[in-house]
Amino acid sequence: RIFHDKIRTRAINTNEGTQCLIDNCLKDTSDEMLARLPNFKHIKRNIQRQRKKKDLSQGPQEKTFTMIPKILTITLRKDTFLQFDSGPGDNRLVIFASVEQLKLLEDTKEILIDGTFKITPLIFAQLYTTHGVYRNDLFPLIFALLRDKQQQSYKRSIKELCHLCPAWFPKSNMVDFEKVAISAFEEEINTITNSVKISGCFFDLQRSILGKVQVSNAFVQLR
Numbered sequence: 001r002i003f004h005d006k007i008r009t010r011a012i013n014t015n016e017g018t019q020c021l022i023d024n025c026l027k028d029t030s031d032e033m034l035a036r037l038p039n040f041k042h043i044k045r046n047i048q049r050q051r052k053k054k055d056l057s058q059g060p061q062e063k064t065f066t067m068i069p070k071i072l073t074i075t076l077r078k079d080t081f082l083q084f085d086s087g088p089g090d091n092r093l094v095i096f097a098s099v100e101q102l103k104l105l106e107d108t109k110e111i112l113i114d115g116t117f118k119i120t121p122l123i124f125a126q127l128y129t130t131h132g133v134y135r136n137d138l139f140p141l142i143f144a145l146l147r148d149k150q151q152q153s154y155k156r157s158i159k160e161l162c163h164l165c166p167a168w169f170p171k172s173n174m175v176d177f178e179k180v181a182i183s184a185f186e187e188e189i190n191t192i193t194n195s196v197k198i199s200g201c202f203f204d205l206q207r208s209i210l211g212k213v214q215v216s217n218a219f220v221q222l223r
Contacts, residue, residue: 003033007043011050013076017119018044063123063147064088084160092124093157095164096143102165105141108132109171113181115149125149128157154184162188172197 006025010016016024022043026034037043060068066088073082075098083102084095097105105111110133115126126149130142144157162168173189173196175181182198189196 003029003037004046007047008050009076011047012053013071015072018047020119021047060121060123063090063092065123068094083164090147091153091156092145092147093153093160094124094145095157095160097141097164101139101141104134104139105130105132105161106165106167108134108141109169111141111170111172112138112174113176113185115146115176115181120145123147128154130161149178149180151180151184154181155188158184158188170196174198 003025007021010021010025014021022040068082068085073080075081079098079100081096081098082094083097084093086093112131112133113128114131115128117126120127124145124147126146128144128146129140130144131138132141133139142161144161146153146157170189173185175185175198185196185198189198
């Protein structure tokens with residue numbers, strides 16, 4: 001009963017993919033409850049049925065879309081979730097966060113920022129997520145949809161974030177190992193704090209080096 005209630009609530013109130021929704025609902029589920037669950041094909045059909053009833057809006061297909069459905073702009077508690085939308089255009093920027101997440105960001109001195117691509121709507125290039133370390137735990141705090149991976153877009157998102165959180169003064173920032181992203185944070189955040197330590201993710205560096213090696217003669221020579 002509890003599991004089915006979770007499924008129904010998330011199906012109606014989120015835009016998660018079907019498998020992602022199921023995975024989230026399975027967290028902290030006991031072995032006994034798992035053994036009593038119906039076939040997963042039935043669960044997936046139930047999710048689709050619930051969404052058809054609710055008619056949850058699909059993601060935008062055109063960059064000129066004018067309105068974000070209200071259900072996607074608020075939290076389950078009916079608080080504001082859409083914090084910034086630059087409006088229709090080639091350089092559209094959309095930022096999501098709850099009021100609690102913004103307050104937590106201002107209290108956070110160590111942040112980690114990562115770009116995600118697979119779950120991003122087709123008209124955007126990436127979902128840029130800001131995580132904060134608070135009381136030794138890592139929390140997702142800011143979700144920004146960017147149209148490209150240009151330095152100007154990164155700088156613009158930082159400026160809007162600083163506007164939303166005027167008391168935000170991070171001391172340490174780890175970002176994707178991209179030169180344009182690192183440069184953007186160095187220019188924008190250092191202008192405000194003059195003391196932030198910015199570093200690139202080592203995993204991304206390894207992946208970048210491997211990619212360069214694989215497309216060069218060095219890969220053949222190493223083999």
